[in-house]
Amino acid sequence: MIDRMLPVVLLCTRSVILGTMLCWSVIPCGCNSLKKKVDNPVMVPPPRRVSLNDERANAADKALAEGSLKLKQAAASDIVQTSGEETILAQNDDAVFGAQVVARVNGAPIFASEVLERYGEVLAQAREKLPPDKFNLLRENIIAQNLRAHVERQIIVERMKADMKPDQLKQLDGYLDAAFEKEMVKLKEQLKVQTKPELEYELNKRGTCLEDVRQSFQNNRIAMEYLAVKAGKPEPINRKDLVEYYESHPEEFRLESRVKWKQIQCSFLKSDQEQARVKMKSALEELANGASFEDVARKYSDGVTAKEGGHWDWTQKGSLSDKKLEEILFTANVGELSDVTIIGRAYQVVFVEERESAGMRPFAEVQQEIHKKIEPTRFPNPRKILDAMLASAVIETDYPLGLDTAKAGANNATK
Numbered sequence: 001m002i003d004r005m006l007p008v009v010l011l012c013t014r015s016v017i018l019g020t021m022l023c024w025s026v027i028p029c030g031c032n033s034l035k036k037k038v039d040n041p042v043m044v045p046p047p048r049r050v051s052l053n054d055e056r057a058n059a060a061d062k063a064l065a066e067g068s069l070k071l072k073q074a075a076a077s078d079i080v081q082t083s084g085e086e087t088i089l090a091q092n093d094d095a096v097f098g099a100q101v102v103a104r105v106n107g108a109p110i111f112a113s114e115v116l117e118r119y120g121e122v123l124a125q126a127r128e129k130l131p132p133d134k135f136n137l138l139r140e141n142i143i144a145q146n147l148r149a150h151v152e153r154q155i156i157v158e159r160m161k162a163d164m165k166p167d168q169l170k171q172l173d174g175y176l177d178a179a180f181e182k183e184m185v186k187l188k189e190q191l192k193v194q195t196k197p198e199l200e201y202e203l204n205k206r207g208t209c210l211e212d213v214r215q216s217f218q219n220n221r222i223a224m225e226y227l228a229v230k231a232g233k234p235e236p237i238n239r240k241d242l243v244e245y246y247e248s249h250p251e252e253f254r255l256e257s258r259v260k261w262k263q264i265q266c267s268f269l270k271s272d273q274e275q276a277r278v279k280m281k282s283a284l285e286e287l288a289n290g291a292s293f294e295d296v297a298r299k300y301s302d303g304v305t306a307k308e309g310g311h312w313d314w315t316q317k318g319s320l321s322d323k324k325l326e327e328i329l330f331t332a333n334v335g336e337l338s339d340v341t342i343i344g345r346a347y348q349v350v351f352v353e354e355r356e357s358a359g360m361r362p363f364a365e366v367q368q369e370i371h372k373k374i375e376p377t378r379f380p381n382p383r384k385i386l387d388a389m390l391a392s393a394v395i396e397t398d399y400p401l402g403l404d405t406a407k408a409g410a411n412n413a414t415k
Contacts, residue, residue: 094113094123094207097112097113097139098111098112098113098116099111099112099113100112102115102143102147102397102398102399103147103150103151103395103396103397103399104394104395104396104397105151105154105155105158105393105394105395106155106158106393106394107394108154108158110147110150110151110154112139112143113212114150114212114215114216115142115143115146115147115150116139116142116143116207117208117212117213117216118208118216119142119207120203120206120207120208121206121207123135123138123139123142123207124205124206124207126138143399144399144400147397147399147401148401148402151390151395151397151401152223152386152389152390153219153220153222153223154219155386155389155390155393156222156223156226156227156386156389157219157222157223159226159389160222160226176218176221179217179218179221180214180217180218183217184196184199184210187199187213191203196210227385227386235378236378237371237374237375237378241374242363242367242370242371242374243363245370245373245374246363246366246370250360253360253361253366254358254359254360254361255356255358255359255360255361256316256317256318256358257316257317257330257355257356257357257358258314258315258316258317258355258356259314259315259317259329259330259352259354259355259356260312260313260314260315260352260353260354260355261312261315261329261350261351261352261353262293262294262297262309262310262311262312262350262351262353263297263301263303263305263310263312263348263349263350263351264280264283264293264296264297264300264301264303264310264348264349264350265301265302265303265306265346265347265348266279266280266283266300266301266302266346266347267302267345267346268345268346268347269345276346276347277347279300279347280300280340280347280349282300283296283299283300283301283349284340284349286299287337292309293309293310293351294309294310294311295309297309297310298310303346310351315329317330317358322343322344324341324343325343325348325350328341328350329350329352329355330355332350332352333352334352334353334354334355335351335352335353336351336352337349337350337351338350338351338352
């Protein structure tokens with residue numbers, strides 16, 4: 001299966017492998033490690049990602065917590081801060097919050113910053129407009145609504161790595177790098193920048209960084225491609241399947257009576273009816289002398305389709321508001337000119353080109369259409385594959401994931 005997977009996964013993420021390492025060592029992840037001094041208040045210090053199993057990590061968490069308390073005390077004080085100081089406080093608050101572990105999947109942490117990465121620009125704008133309590137509630141709601149997708153993605157990435165040998169992981173690493181290089185070109189165009197430092201700067205302004213975007217992009221690709229490979233090829237579709245669908249869904253292939261026709265119309269008001277009658281008489285004389293219907297319609301008709309030679313495409317029975325005209329269309333002889341009739345305030349003459357009775361579209365005509373309809377149903381359901389993986393995973397979180405407790409409750413603990 002892995003050999004089939006590698007050619008497909010041309011667009012994924014190399015940062016996937018960091019997930020396992022996080023459980024064993026203290027790694028300053030994100031775009032840079034935390035610093036005491038922020039040289040550029042626009043560049044957002046990234047969250048420090050640590051393992052809660054490491055003594056040094058616990059010490060770091062304590063320091064971060066103390067720093068967070070000081071930030072809150074400073075925010076509540078009457079000291080007036082400059083815009084630069086406010087920016088630094090906001091950035092440090094984001095860093096502390098982003099370093100929180102919001103879930104663990106089989107022991108591997110998912111950090112708040114990972115879930116919030118794509119909402120950086122929205123949160124930056126919200127911070128300026130919302131009071132602190134509502135801003136914090138907004139962050140929590142975003143995590144609650146998006147965490148399950150990150151949990152599912154983490155499970156898939158872990159499963160894929162477990163199925164691969166070291167040399168395959170190395171080969172995958174190359175595919176992931178190449179895929180993201182192409183994605184960076186699109187990002188530069190989207191953000192209207194030319195260089196990688198400029199791109200990093202613009203991403204920082206939006207509350208994220210290039211490494212987080214890389215990880216998110218590539219993990220998403222891994223998840224999609226892995227599920228596609230696990231789903232496998234669709235079951236073959238034979239003629240019996242097509243016929244069964246055709247016979248069990250007659251409403252999809254039912255045809256109403258329809259007609260294809262041409263029209264010459266000469267409208268009039270009360271004061272010029274005679275003029276319209278003379279005009280229609282001239283049109284009929286030219287038709288009798290061998291002129292084409294199209295040329296005569298363009299010359300004399302004032303109907304909607306006059307410029308198209310009076311042509312109307314297939315018209316279903318019951319679709320015309322003028323029932324008198326509809327009756328003529330579905331009773332006149334095909335290939336013959338109808339009698340002149342006054343319908344509303346116009347002289348009308350029509351020519352029925354084709355007419356089809358109500359019935360079913362021929363099976364031979366709709367075989368390919370049916371094949372396309374039922375082909376997606378022949379793939380194994382990716383949702384079922386993912387649900388099975390979720391049921392066997394150990395998931396720890398305080399956030400509701402909407403999992404089926406009957407299936408996953410025994411495996412999902414609360415922190």
